[in-house]
Amino acid sequence: MRRFWRLVEEPMDSTAVARDTSLEGSSARWPSEIYDAIIRDALGDRILDGHEPLAGHLSAADLLRAYAAARVSRTMDVRERTLQAQGRAWFSIAGAGKEIIGWAFARHLRLSDAKLPYYRDRTLLLCSGVTPEEMFLQTAGALSDPSSGGRQMPSHWGYRKLGVVSQSSPTGSQCISGTGLAEGIVRATKLGVPLDTPWVEDSVVYVSIGDGATAEGEVEEAIREAVRTSAPVIFLIEDDRYAISVPVTWNIPGGDAAALYRHYEQFGALVLQCDGTDPVAADAAAYQAVSYARARNGPVILHALVTRHMSHSSTDTQDQYRTPEELADEAARDPLLRLSKLLRDAGVLDDESEKSLDVGAAKLVSEAAVRAVDAPRPDPDRLLVDVTACDFNDRKRENAPDATGEPVEMRYALNRALKEAMEADERIVVYGEDVADAQFPGLPGKGGVFHVTRGLQFSFPNRVWNSALAEATIIGTAIGHSLAGLLPVVEVQFRDYLHPAWQQLVDEAATMRWRSNGDWTCPMVIRMAYGGYLGGAGALWHSESGVGMLSGIAGIRIVCPSNATDAA
Numbered sequence: 001m002r003r004f005w006r007l008v009e010e011p012m013d014s015t016a017v018a019r020d021t022s023l024e025g026s027s028a029r030w031p032s033e034i035y036d037a038i039i040r041d042a043l044g045d046r047i048l049d050g051h052e053p054l055a056g057h058l059s060a061a062d063l064l065r066a067y068a069a070a071r072v073s074r075t076m077d078v079r080e081r082t083l084q085a086q087g088r089a090w091f092s093i094a095g096a097g098k099e100i101i102g103w104a105f106a107r108h109l110r111l112s113d114a115k116l117p118y119y120r121d122r123t124l125l126l127c128s129g130v131t132p133e134e135m136f137l138q139t140a141g142a143l144s145d146p147s148s149g150g151r152q153m154p155s156h157w158g159y160r161k162l163g164v165v166s167q168s169s170p171t172g173s174q175c176i177s178g179t180g181l182a183e184g185i186v187r188a189t190k191l192g193v194p195l196d197t198p199w200v201e202d203s204v205v206y207v208s209i210g211d212g213a214t215a216e217g218e219v220e221e222a223i224r225e226a227v228r229t230s231a232p233v234i235f236l237i238e239d240d241r242y243a244i245s246v247p248v249t250w251n252i253p254g255g256d257a258a259a260l261y262r263h264y265e266q267f268g269a270l271v272l273q274c275d276g277t278d279p280v281a282a283d284a285a286a287y288q289a290v291s292y293a294r295a296r297n298g299p300v301i302l303h304a305l306v307t308r309h310m311s312h313s314s315t316d317t318q319d320q321y322r323t324p325e326e327l328a329d330e331a332a333r334d335p336l337l338r339l340s341k342l343l344r345d346a347g348v349l350d351d352e353s354e355k356s357l358d359v360g361a362a363k364l365v366s367e368a369a370v371r372a373v374d375a376p377r378p379d380p381d382r383l384l385v386d387v388t389a390c391d392f393n394d395r396k397r398e399n400a401p402d403a404t405g406e407p408v409e410m411r412y413a414l415n416r417a418l419k420e421a422m423e424a425d426e427r428i429v430v431y432g433e434d435v436a437d438a439q440f441p442g443l444p445g446k447g448g449v450f451h452v453t454r455g456l457q458f459s460f461p462n463r464v465w466n467s468a469l470a471e472a473t474i475i476g477t478a479i480g481h482s483l484a485g486l487l488p489v490v491e492v493q494f495r496d497y498l499h500p501a502w503q504q505l506v507d508e509a510a511t512m513r514w515r516s517n518g519d520w521t522c523p524m525v526i527r528m529a530y531g532g533y534l535g536g537a538g539a540l541w542h543s544e545s546g547v548g549m550l551s552g553i554a555g556i557r558i559v560c561p562s563n564a565t566d567a568a
């Protein structure tokens, strides 16, 4: 514990980082109108005019905007719990303590940057252009909730127009698709394939998680893959020292998340640590992180030390496992208090003006909540809309195989079909374990353990490649490639080895369309072989169909051809 706070007390020297304005994000231009109005009401019309730095690169106007947005965010956290107590909402998970690091990233990310934020990022979203009312519509489970049409829990963000990709609930599971999206943006740009809205050539990907989620294997897979491919993705670890009730050292050996990733620096990753409650340090770190990824230097891992001023969620009571002393100590390090002190010490705020700001924020939140809570709920008749792109009833009857023409083995028919499809559709990319041909000219090449992809890499050198030996990475990055605008056709070497990718398939890929109310989709084809290995000697782990498990997943279509014609 002592070590942790020593780090917090060593702020980064932000002014030592020279700023290249061509790499700057939205900076002071984040959509701050509603916060500006609160500030002007409280402090007069001229207060936002000055641009002189007051602390680090930040002006009084920047810091006032941070305060107003953070205060709105905190007030929303509290209001959501009140709504639940009143029976007007069902769940709440607060962003309290994470406001300043969120505001800092919103300053430097652009609308065209991808954001895969976890549930604590309320302030990041407010500063990226989501209104309090839009957030409360999700709290209320309203049909007009722009994130999910009332289908998801509160704080499960997703706003296509703002580059916020729909988020699911499993902790850390968005990391691999974040890496895949960063890879996909680079790859599609190189191939000249149009990027999906709202991505552009130099978009970066922001992914955030908590300290506990770093223990998830998929988080490690995502970071390792990003380092391997030099993907322009930023992993922000918002470390509040707890995963629900579990202290950080149970999840992270030694309790220092940045130390876990330092070894990746030798391969081009930037590993940073900052006090995420300090506006100057947070702004400097966010700037550095975004600039590094934007310049295509590689991925960034930023460990931000933050606080948690409310219980984990509305179903948790933190004084059951945290001492009053610890809670009081943390309350004294509240980022809002810190910001208020900075502004008071500089003579920008006093008792009266701070109170007026808080009253303005409370009014905004109150009015938004009142408007949202009575909004109509989803129509049960629409429950099955957007489960998949296809109509459930359009399954074709099986045709008898066409017995005319040249006999061909199924795998070679597949090979030809893939080649034709790739010629016809520039978006198709093919990857998986061993699917590439050979890196040395003159050799026939591998082209898959069943040779289904043989020759494809020779024909389409930049559209076919070997993945790492990691199935969650294959399907998770396929989600990202698909979100970028490509059409991934990936191979899982044997159906039996789908299991490591189960979460990516079931929780991420299969739910994308439904959970976002049709706003986000990630079409892809996953090819898997089963049944035919070594005359039956394959048995367990090389031959099982698993069709029972697969047929129960909503959101995917299973195609199981019995003959070469159908397969192709």
Ligand SMILES: Cc1ncc(C[n+]2csc(CCOP(=O)(O)OP(=O)(O)O)c2C)c(N)n1
Residues within 6 Å of the ligand: 120, 169, 170, 171, 209, 210, 211, 212, 213, 214, 238, 240, 242, 243, 244, 312
């Ligand atoms: C895969 C998975 N396991 C368990 C949970 C339940 N759960 C939700 S949040 C959480 C703790 C996360 O802690 P941390 O990553 O430190 O983030 P924090 O909430 O502290 O910001 C757990 C266990 C989950 N959502 N997903």
Ligand SMILES: [Mg+2]
Residues within 6 Å of the ligand: 210, 211, 212, 238, 239, 240, 241, 242, 243, 244
């Ligand atoms: Mg935590």
